[in-house]
Amino acid sequence: MENIQLAALGVVLQVMKEGRNLNQVLDEAQSQSWMPAQRAALQDLSYGTLRYYGQLCALLELLLKKPLEEERVRCLLLVALYQLQYSKAAQYAVVNHAVRAVRTVNARFGGLVNAILRNFLRNQAALLVQAAHSKSGRYSYQAWWMDMLQAQYGEASLAILDAGNLHPPxxxxxxHRxxxxxxxxxxxxxxxxxxxxxxxxxxxxxxxxxxxxxxxxxxxxxxxQDAGAQYAAQLLAIQEGMRVLDACAAPGGKTAHILECTQVELVAVDKDALRLERIAQNLQRLNLTAQLIHGDAADPQAWWDGLPFQRILADVPCSASGVVRRHPDIKWLRRKKDIASFAAQQLDILRALWPLLARQGKLLYVTCSVFQQENQQVIARFLELQADAQRLDIAIPEQLFPDDQHDGFFYALLEKKQF
Ligand SMILES: C[S@@+](CC[C@H](N)C(=O)[O-])C[C@H]1O[C@@H](n2cnc3c(N)ncnc32)[C@H](O)[C@@H]1O
Missing domain, CATH: 3.30.70.1170 (Sun protein; domain 3)
Structure with a gap:
């Protein structure tokens, strides 16, 4: 087990200190010749430590008598605390393996690791209560994130924070084809x-x-595909033979769903060439076809052939704050200023795509964010600027929060007026 603990501490450190994407780091870490069970264990330890990072740090602070500068030892302790609190692994094994693992990190800390983990086990219940006195120790998010949600949703924000820490279905x-x-x-x-x-x-x-x-x-x-993502094809109310643009399409989940529902002429665009390849692979597996374009949705003049689309899906880049239970690294990698920058990018994309929409055509704006700056506020600003746009009612709540059925999504359906 100590190998897995060591690998997990490496993964967590790369995310937290180098700002790297969890899945990419895990892919690299798992490329060694490991058994499936070991890979699954590494994934669990890495995801779990990041999911509860705020709480685990608060617990560690309570357990340390003086600051621990040695980053790798700190991180090993966080991984082991995660295991003791949340995994089914035998407690003695977690402690023994962590003591062994620390020898390869810094042998001087064997005694400290042993003492801290045993102390945690002796006083677990009281320590958990104490750690929960700070909001980060209770909910495991950055302060600005919790403040932003609180300002928007008040007390209800706490349930959103908790839901983001559950295991996703x-x-x-x-x-249906x-x-x-x-x-x-x-x-x-x-x-x-x-x-x-x-x-x-x-x-x-x-x-x-x-x-x-x-x-x-x-x-x-x-x-x-998450059930919340499956509303897109339905809300667009696409009819056979329509010309449809999926403007931020990779890896092609919604593109494929549209094609599974209806026979249409579909153009799928994405700015990321590697991700565009994943659309091709997904469509091939499903035996579906679309025209794939490597392009920028905010600059359609570089790739648009001038023929209008009756339907446009704008599943824009966003903070992904609605899917943190699938990507717990996002809770720590996002910065507050990113939200305004996403909102500016989202408005740019919407404004650039609008001329491509046919009269009485419909554009569905989608994010997997729960921040209003990227959702209601972008749409409100767009409607102020675009006189021939109107918002249509939809059969589902505009904001879906993560729950036992689906992830967090925002949907706004816009129509181009006849004039
Ligand atoms: C939320 S994901 C789309 C998910 C996809 N619709 C699905 O259901 O599988 C957003 C996508 O937008 C792409 N993207 C980001 N900025 C873009 C831009 N300016 N133009 C086109 N695509 C962009 C990203 O590469 C990413 O693949």
Whole structure:
């Protein structure tokens, strides 16, 4: 286990000190010849330590008699505290392995690691209560993040913070070109994978499974997609034969869903060439086709052929504050100033895409953010500036918060007036 603890401390440090993306770091760390169970354990320790980073730091401060400058030892202790508090690993094993692991980091700290972890186990309940006295120790977010949500949602912000720390469900989107949701559920049951239907094409698995265990995955019967993301295709009310633009399309989840629902002429654009390749791979697996363009949604003149679109999906880049339970590193990597910068970028993209929309055409604006600066405020500003735009009612709440059914999303449907 000490190898996994050491690898996890490396992952967490790269995220927290170098500002690197958790999934990228994990991919690199896992490329060693590890068994699946070891990979899963590294993922759990890295995700878990970052998910509860604020609480674990508060606990460590309470346990230390004087500041601990040695970063790698600190981080090893955070990983071990995570295991003691949240994992099913035997407590004696966590402590013994951490004491062994610290020898390769800095042998002088063996006694301290042992004392701190044992002290935690002796006083666990009281320490948890004390750690929760600070908001960061209770909720594990940066102060500005909690303040921003509090200013917007008041007391309700606390439930949003807690929801962001839960384990996310694994949801699937059934490819209705190939199979009905009910028939796919039957296939899952045959494989002993318990699931339930939560939306017309959405199934939620009782427990996450590797995609290669999903029947017919490589043949394109099903994709992994949060149920909240599956509203996009429905809200756009696309009809057969329409010309549709998906302006920030990679990795192509919503692109594919649109194509699974209706036969349309779809143009999918993304600024990131590598991510654009993932759209191609996903469409190939699902046997769907779209025109893929490597381009900037804020500069359509560089790639637009001049033919208007009846529908536009603008699933714009955002803080991703609605999906932190899937990406706990985001809670620590975002800076307060990023939110204003995303909002400016989002408005730019909206304004640049608007001329591409046909009269009476519809544009769906989507973010996976819970910050109003990126959502309601961008739309309000856009409507002030764009006289021929009007907002339409939709059948779901404009702001979805993360819960047991879906992640956090914002949806605004805009129509170009006839004039
Ligand atoms: C939220 S993700 C899109 C998710 C995608 N719609 C899906 O359902 O799978 C946002 C995407 O916007 C892309 N992006 C960021 N800035 C962009 C820009 N100016 N023009 C086009 N794409 C952009 C990013 O590369 C990223 O792939």
């Amino acid at each position: 694994m949801s699937l989107r059934v490819n 190939r199979i009905t949701t009910e028939d796919y559920l039957a296939q899952l049951n045959l494989q002993g994978i318990p699931a339930r239907i939560i939306a017309p094409a959405a199934l939620q698995l009782e427990k996450p499974v590797a995609v290669n265990k999903l029947p017919g995955f490589s043949e394109g019967l099903v994709s992994v």
